[in-house]
Amino acid sequence: MARTLKNKELINTRLATNYGGWMYCNKCNENIGYLCYATYDKLELNYKCNCGSEGSALLYFEDSKPGQDSENELIIIKNRLCCPKDNEPLITILDKKVGNYDLKITCKSCSNTYKKTIV
Numbered sequence: 001m002a003r004t005l006k007n008k009e010l011i012n013t014r015l016a017t018n019y020g021g022w023m024y025c026n027k028c029n030e031n032i033g034y035l036c037y038a039t040y041d042k043l044e045l046n047y048k049c050n051c052g053s054e055g056s057a058l059l060y061f062e063d064s065k066p067g068q069d070s071e072n073e074l075i076i077i078k079n080r081l082c083c084p085k086d087n088e089p090l091i092t093i094l095d096k097k098v099g100n101y102d103l104k105i106t107c108k109s110c111s112n113t114y115k116k117t118i119v
């Protein structure tokens, strides 16, 4: 079932579909990652693309629940950052395309919020 976005702020960034799919840098048009649209509840991402452009994405839905900050780290399964609790695939950030990033993502199925910062 389609979800209703409550907030969507994309800066220098483009998404392939309304709230998921491939993510692109608007300056160089390179794909910088992939957002799994069915499994996240809220996304906050700030990054610096290799082209020098700084971009960000903030997305959440009408029915998003307030996330619970988790101390646990996202796990990587086949290049995808996944929830360590239920293995739900959440997002892929292509490290080779992005210099650094700051990610905060809430898993829809368990409402835990995970943070990952690469500097």
Ligand SMILES: [Zn+2]
Binding pocket: 025, 026, 027, 028, 029, 030, 049, 050, 051, 052, 053
């Ligand atoms: Zn770029």
Ligand SMILES: [Zn+2]
Binding pocket: 083, 084, 085, 086, 087, 088, 107, 108, 109, 110, 111, 112
């Ligand atoms: Zn989860």
